[in-house]
Amino acid sequence: MFFQILTISKYTVIESLRNRLFLLTFLVIVISFAMVEFIGDLAITEHRVTQAAILAAFLRMSAVVIVTLFVVSSTVRELHDKTLEMILAMPIRRGNYYLGKLIGYFYIALVVSILFGSLLLLYADSQQVFIWSVSLFMELVLVIALSLVMLFTFNQVPSALTGVFIIYGASRIVTSIFLMAKYPIIAHTSIAQQFMDGFIELLTWLLPDLHRYTQTEWLTYNTADWATLLPLLGQTIIYLLFLSFIALFDFYRKNF
Amino acid sequence: MHSYYYFIHKDRPVSDVPGAIKFFLVLTLLLQLLWHSLQDPIVAKAEDLAAPLSTRTYVMSSLGEPIAVSKLLNLWLQAFDNQPGASISFHQLDYPRLTEWLDTSLALDPRGHYPMLVAARVYGSIQDHEKQRIMMDYIFYKFNEDPNKYWRWLAHVVITAKHELKDLNLALKYANALAEKATGDNVPYWAKDMKIIVLEDMGQIEAAKILVGALIDSNEITDPYELNFLTSKIKVLEKKLLKKRQSVEK
Numbered sequence: 001m002f003f004q005i006l007t008i009s010k011y012t013v014i015e016s017l018r019n020r021l022f023l024l025t026f027l028v029i030v031i032s033f034a035m036v037e038f039i040g041d042l043a044i045t046e047h048r049v050t051q052a053a054i055l056a057a058f059l060r061m062s063a064v065v066i067v068t069l070f071v072v073s074s075t076v077r078e079l080h081d082k083t084l085e086m087i088l089a090m091p092i093r094r095g096n097y098y099l100g101k102l103i104g105y106f107y108i109a110l111v112v113s114i115l116f117g118s119l120l121l122l123y124a125d126s127q128q129v130f131i132w133s134v135s136l137f138m139e140l141v142l143v144i145a146l147s148l149v150m151l152f153t154f155n156q157v158p159s160a161l162t163g164v165f166i167i168y169g170a171s172r173i174v175t176s177i178f179l180m181a182k183y184p185i186i187a188h189t190s191i192a193q194q195f196m197d198g199f200i201e202l203l204t205w206l207l208p209d210l211h212r213y214t215q216t217e218w219l220t221y222n223t224a225d226w227a228t229l230l231p232l233l234g235q236t237i238i239y240l241l242f243l244s245f246i247a248l249f250d251f252y253r254k255n256f
Numbered sequence: 257m258h259s260y261y262y263f264i265h266k267d268r269p270v271s272d273v274p275g276a277i278k279f280f281l282v283l284t285l286l287l288q289l290l291w292h293s294l295q296d297p298i299v300a301k302a303e304d305l306a307a308p309l310s311t312r313t314y315v316m317s318s319l320g321e322p323i324a325v326s327k328l329l330n331l332w333l334q335a336f337d338n339q340p341g342a343s344i345s346f347h348q349l350d351y352p353r354l355t356e357w358l359d360t361s362l363a364l365d366p367r368g369h370y371p372m373l374v375a376a377r378v379y380g381s382i383q384d385h386e387k388q389r390i391m392m393d394y395i396f397y398k399f400n401e402d403p404n405k406y407w408r409w410l411a412h413v414v415i416t417a418k419h420e421l422k423d424l425n426l427a428l429k430y431a432n433a434l435a436e437k438a439t440g441d442n443v444p445y446w447a448k449d450m451k452i453i454v455l456e457d458m459g460q461i462e463a464a465k466i467l468v469g470a471l472i473d474s475n476e477i478t479d480p481y482e483l484n485f486l487t488s489k490i491k492v493l494e495k496k497l498l499k500k501r502q503s504v505e506k
Contacts (some may be wrong), residue, residue, distance in 0.1 A: 046368060059385060172320045
């Protein structure tokens with residue numbers, strides 16, 4: 001069983017190499033470096049802080065986009081090329097296939113996090129960069145699981161990508177929306193408003209706390225310590241399991 | 257060799273493309289060029305500085321990256337005088353609006369000092385005293401919010417008021433605030449001593465001498481260099497006072 005999982009994950013990694021995913025990652029690094037050096041020339045003070053802040057935000061978003069595009073396009077290709085059907089025709093459990101894909105994608109997320117983190121070493125404290133990179137990896141783990149859920153649900157690239165980006169974006173800003181709804185400038189008591197407030201509060205319960213992950217502040221003002229990662233790890237494990245069971249629920253019900 | 261052959265010969269020859277496709281390709285390209293030539297010419301037009309949006313809007317539109325968006329706003333604001341094809345001077349900028357932008361940037365990144373630096377050294381260094389005063393007022397307002405954090409920018413403003421505006425009363429007001437409110441350990445003695453210098457420049461040597469004496473007597477100053485400075489300052493002030501009295505008697 002374990003051998004099957006490893007084989008599937010191995011071929012997922014091979015596919016990423018053939019798709020020139022790491023070449024794309026290097027390209028992003030080169031572009032980011034050029035951009036951030038230019039920004040450094042523009043800034044008249046706080047050069048390093050300005051560079052680190054903009055670079056970190058750009059790399060974080062780029063990592064999420066690259067990994068999401070890869071996971072969705074690679075899995076949808078397997079669905080459409082009937083590779084998945086061929087694999088499932090063999091004595092392999094659907095759960096093992098899912099786990100194999102997940103581990104393969106985690107490896108890719110790890111490499112992307114390390115590569116992006118190494119560029120940040122030029123602009124920020126090494127311990128803070130390490131914590132930031134670990135947090136980015138955990139964030140990407142959730143993005144991968146979310147991409148698989150969306151793909152098993154929608155089966156199509158545009159809808160799956162839209163779903164991932166909406167949920168990811170909402171997870172990052174839901175706290176701000178919640179605070180705005182809770183403390184409005186003009187208080188409303190209409191039923192529609194109460195419904196919306198309740199809905200937003202429900203979202204804060206259901207979505208992961210992504211605003212706590214991969215914070216730029218850590219790199220600019222050295223505010224993170226190792227303990228920062230513990231609640232993130234807890235949230236990652238819980239939400240990864242939650243998303244995985246949603247994906248498996250859909251996957252086991254699928255007819256090919 | 258193989259890959260070279262592949263890249264050169266992987267597609268069919270151009271002659272295989274139907275003539276109609278080639279014709280319409282050229283035609284649509286010409287159509288695009290014609291369309292562009294019919295458009296109004298692009299003219300550089302300097303834009304006024306618009307009011308900033310709320311900080312929440314910036315936080316949400318950057319997906320929760322307030323520090324990064326603050327740094328980008330700083331750079332954008334700094335480059336606002338250089339708009340595409342048009343260059344406007346800082347004199348033309350709406351200064352009260354400018355302070356709103358600086359405030360927004362500080363709200364997004366409260367630990368940053370970038371907005372204060374541009375307020376003091378960029379926007380506060382123009383040859384327009386009225387606008388300089390707006391910036392100085394803004395720095396004084398921010399100083400009052402957190403004196404131990406923003407003391408250095410008020411110290412800069414004291415120098416600007418003294419040397420550029422030649423408004424010693426204003427310089428004294430700011431130096432007074434520095435001496436009274438910036439009491440943290442991080443604030444150096446020279447910043448607190450600015451009041452003595454301004455009083456001396458104003459010719460209020462007696463007041464300056466009393467202040468120096470009070471500082472020495474307070475026993476709050478433990479730094480030997482600072483004590484030396486104050487002791488020698490008293491001597492300098494006494495000499496000046498003597499000269500002043502002698503010139504009055506004559």
